[in-house]
Amino acid sequence: MDVTSTLVAVGGSACSFKVLNAVVRSLPTPAAARDKSWKWRNTSTSLAHSALSGAGALSCFYLQPPMGKDLLYFYSDLSHTLVAVSTGYFIHDFLDLALNKHLKQSWEVLLHHSMVISCLGFALKSHVCLGFAVVSLLVEIHSVFLHIRQLLLLSGRKKWPGSQTAACRPSVVYRITSWLNLGTLAVFRVGTLCWMTRWLTRQTQHLPLYVLMLGTAGLSVISTMSLVLFYRLLRADILTNTSDKRQN
Template sequence: MDLKSTLLVTGGSACSFKLLNTIVRFLPTPEPAHKKAWKWRNIITSLVHSSLTGAWAVLCLYHQPHMLEDLISSHSLFSHRLVAVSTGYFINDFLDLALNQSIRQSWEVLLHHSTVISCFSLAVKSRLYLGLAVVSLLMEINSVFLHIRQLLLLSGQKNRPGTEITAPHPSVTYSVTSWLNLGTFLVFRVCTTGWMIHWLATHSELVPRYVLMMGTVGLSLISTMNMVLCYRLLRADILTSTDNTGKNH
């Protein structure tokens, strides 16, 4: 794709996700989520992006396994469009967060999005490092379950009916989602990030200094956010459940 086509795909993606967010506004919203209607719409939009790009990244690597051997120069129209579409989503989500949440609430996500937009824009414009961008989008597979978990919390479906006050017990749906979230977190976030860090360290001589700096900063940020997120998930879904079980006995 030339630059004009790339901009059209990226801009079209941003507009499409904005349109999706608007359509969700007119769909039924669970009563517990009414007070956080904006967040409900934002997470559903994010869930669609994660489902789309996570599956797309797997297809890219399945049909083009050589990308894993050459993350710098190997690319295709299929992978190029994937990264362009994802860039459009992150631009839309950045604006959505900036306009609807305070900086205090959203600064971590805004910093993450800024880093991703910078790295993906470089890959899309130069047609280099697309393999690295595609590998990073494997993390969206975990984001699918992360977003479903958030939707269950917003809709008040975390606990089994009738157990909320006396002795809260997670519902089957929430428990399954929670374990899938933690399992895919380990595989698609921790392992993927570790593999990317190892690749960047062993191929640093092939990467320009400014790209190496962008990659190092980006992966350091993602690694830090992953550790914080993992702690929060374990505290909320594992440690709390263990404490409640102990108290009930």
């Protein structure tokens, strides 16, 4: 895929997610989420991307699994298109966040998106580490459940219907989603990032210095943020509930 086709794919993806965001705006919003309608639209759009890119990453490795050094110069039209679509999404979401949220509230996500756009964009332009970029999209499998959890919170479906107390038991749907969220975080986010770090350290002699520096910076930032995310989710959904049960 040439540079023009790549730019068209990335731009078309960004515009498509913008259209999807507008479609979500036109649909009914749960009453509990109406005060946070932008967050509802943004999370719904992010869920669509996560489902698409996570399934796409699994498909890439099912159809043509690259291994070892092959990740360095692996190329297929499917993987290139998938990375282009994801790059377009992250550009859309970066702009959506920058225009609709204060920097103080969104700087972590903007930093994350900046690193992701830089790494995916480099892979698209150079065709170096394109397979490595596809591996990184396995993280989006966890993001599916992360976004579902957020939508449940926004729609007021965390607690049992009719419950008013702060310490009441979470609903069955929320508890299942919470455990799936933590489980997929451990496997597809932390596990994938650990594997990527291991691969990067074992391929240092085969990588140009600028690729190694970009990969190291990206993995360092995203891994740190993922550990912070794991702690926040664990505290919110497990430690807090355990403390509430002891008090009762």
